[in-house]
Amino acid sequence: MxxxxxxxxxxxxxxxxxxxxxxxxxxxxxxxxxxxxxxxxxxxxxxxxxxxxxxxxxxxxxxxxxxxxxxxxxxxxxxxxxxxxxxxxxxxxxxxxxxxxxxxxxxxxxxxxxxxxxxxxxxxxxxxxxxxxxxxxxxxxxxxxxxxxxLAGSYKGLIEYSQLRVTEDLVIIGAGSMGLLAAMIAQRAGANTIIMIDVSDWRLAYSKKCGATHLVNSTKVDAKKAVYDIIPDGPDLVFEAAGPLPAAQLMFDLCRRGTRVNEFGVTTEGTIQVSPANIHWMETRMDASFSxxxxxxxxxxxxxxxxxxxxxxxxxxxxxxxxxxxxxxxxxxxxxxxxxxxx
Ligand SMILES: [Zn+2]
Ligand SMILES: [Zn+2]
Structure with missing residues (x-):
């Protein structure tokens, strides 16, 4: 063969x-x-x-x-x-x-x-x-x-682990395959806002076809400010599907009190800075998903x-x-x- x-x-x-x-x-x-x-x-x-x-x-x-x-x-x-x-x-x-x-x-x-x-x-x-x-x-x-x-990977992370619910405000970091599949699932699951963050205007435009309601190019604007301009109360769930370490950092930076996060995209070694006290007082709910x-x-x-x-x-x-x-x-x-x- x-x-x-x-x-x-x-x-x-x-x-x-x-x-x-x-x-x-x-x-x-x-x-x-x-x-x-x-x-x-x-x-x-x-x-x-x-x-x-x-x-x-x-x-x-x-x-x-x-x-x-x-x-x-x-x-x-x-x-x-x-x-x-x-x-x-x-x-x-x-x-x-x-x-x-x-x-x-x-x-x-x-x-x-x-x-x-x-x-x-x-x-x-x-x-x-x-x-x-x-x-x-x-x-x-x-x-x-x-x-x-x-598709099953995004479904597992978004629905089974992070339990996205109808009317919730979602941020997806990374408009690659997994982020786009997550956006389609979120749209079907009844998410209220689906904010897509990426570094590429081409990929962001593509994500519109997959259910993203708002697009944020993190190389052009302050991503946190842009997200809070759209949803002043902040996200219910942040789904990191990009991969580079700064995306994982941004995931934590976008949290308000009680936000759930899912570390889905990073598969290579490296560390970021998080404050355990912040996580404590913000009651950040942490999840991750692979395979x-x-x-x-x-x-x-x-x-x-x-x-x-x-x-x-x-x-x-x-x-x-x-x-x-x-x-x-x-x-x-x-x-x-x-x-x-x-x-
Ligand atoms: Zn794969
Ligand atoms: Zn076994």
Whole structure:
């Protein structure tokens, strides 16, 4: 089969490799669509720690079942499926507490967040354990279905962890894929104000299509003043989906008493300054969120199947596997949101 093999930092080669064999509880998936995530780019650029070369990245994907291991019970050849990138055991104490993303025996398929990494979906075929497969409703395209995992990630952070409620005033920092998906979910969930903060006018304009009600360019205005001009009482919830450390600092700076915050975007090392006394007197409610577990995958499929959220709205580019290098180069560009690879 053809695969995009990351041989070393910044050395991505599309070449023939052996097609993996489906045994046990594994299914061989013919990949139809796979999104490029910033964590894939970080593997490429050398900013991620859990990459062992050679590696096949890609963890946001959907496809068709080609072959089944002998122990697969609920799926058959030809089923259209959405894949979660978390292969968890289901038996360890973390799994039984409901935290599949902390699984002690777990592995991540082509992604980040776990020590063990399996080959991902920047390839014609990839292996996925049965408990990470979900049936794809016919009315969701493969390209949109590939975005079920990032949508589930934003849903988990915004709704399950930070409990966004109808009529609340929300600030999202970062109009990238995750921030835009969060804006769409927030709009559907009945947020009153959805203020989007970013450093790019192009991305801010794009976020309007995804439900942002107010746009703030933090390189041009004082972001805190701009937010308090729009909502004098301050935000109920601040969702940091940008990634750089100053965004995390801004998240705390925007708080009024009782604001909830979610540290969602920062995945690299570094520290910021916060005052515990401030947090105490302000009763700042702190949350964070990474990866997904089965329930949020299921909910995210439902959001799309019912037409509540169209994850496909964030797709700006589609490329065949042969042109994946072009996709990686696009990740550095301002005028792109989600790049989809169609192997
Ligand atoms: Zn991702
Ligand atoms: Zn487990």
């Amino acid at each position: 053809k695969a995009a093999v990351l041989e070393a930092v910044k050395n991505l080669v599309v070449k023939e490799v052996p097609t993996p064999k489906a045994t046990g509880n594994m299914a061989l998936i013919h990949v139809k669509s796979c999104g490029i995530c910033l964590t894939d780019y970080k593997a490429y650029s050398g900013d991620r720690t859990n990459v062992k070369f050679p590696a096949i990245c890609g963890h946001e994907f959907a496809g068709i079942i080609e072959k089944l291991g002998e122990n697969v019970r609920f799926f058959k050849h030809g089923d259209e499926v959405i894949c979660a990138p978390v292969a968890n055991c289901g038996v360890c104490s973390e799994c039984r507490k409901g935290f599949a993303q902390y699984c002690k025996q777990g592995a991540v398929i082509g992604g980040d967040g776990m020590k063990n990494v399996l080959d991902g979906a920047f390839a014609e075929y990839t292996l996925v354990p049965e408990n990470a497969l979900f049936k794809k409703p016919k009315n969701i395209t493969f390209d949109a279905a590939a975005l079920t995992e990032p 997904v577990y089965p329930r949020v995958m299921q909910q995210s499929i439902k959001l799309q199947e019912k037409g509540f959220v169209d994850a496909g709205k964030i797709i700006t580019h589609r490329l065949p596997l042969e042109k994946i290098q072009e996709g990686m180069d696009l990740m550095k560009k301002e005028e792109r949101v989600k790049v989809i690879i169609n192997p």
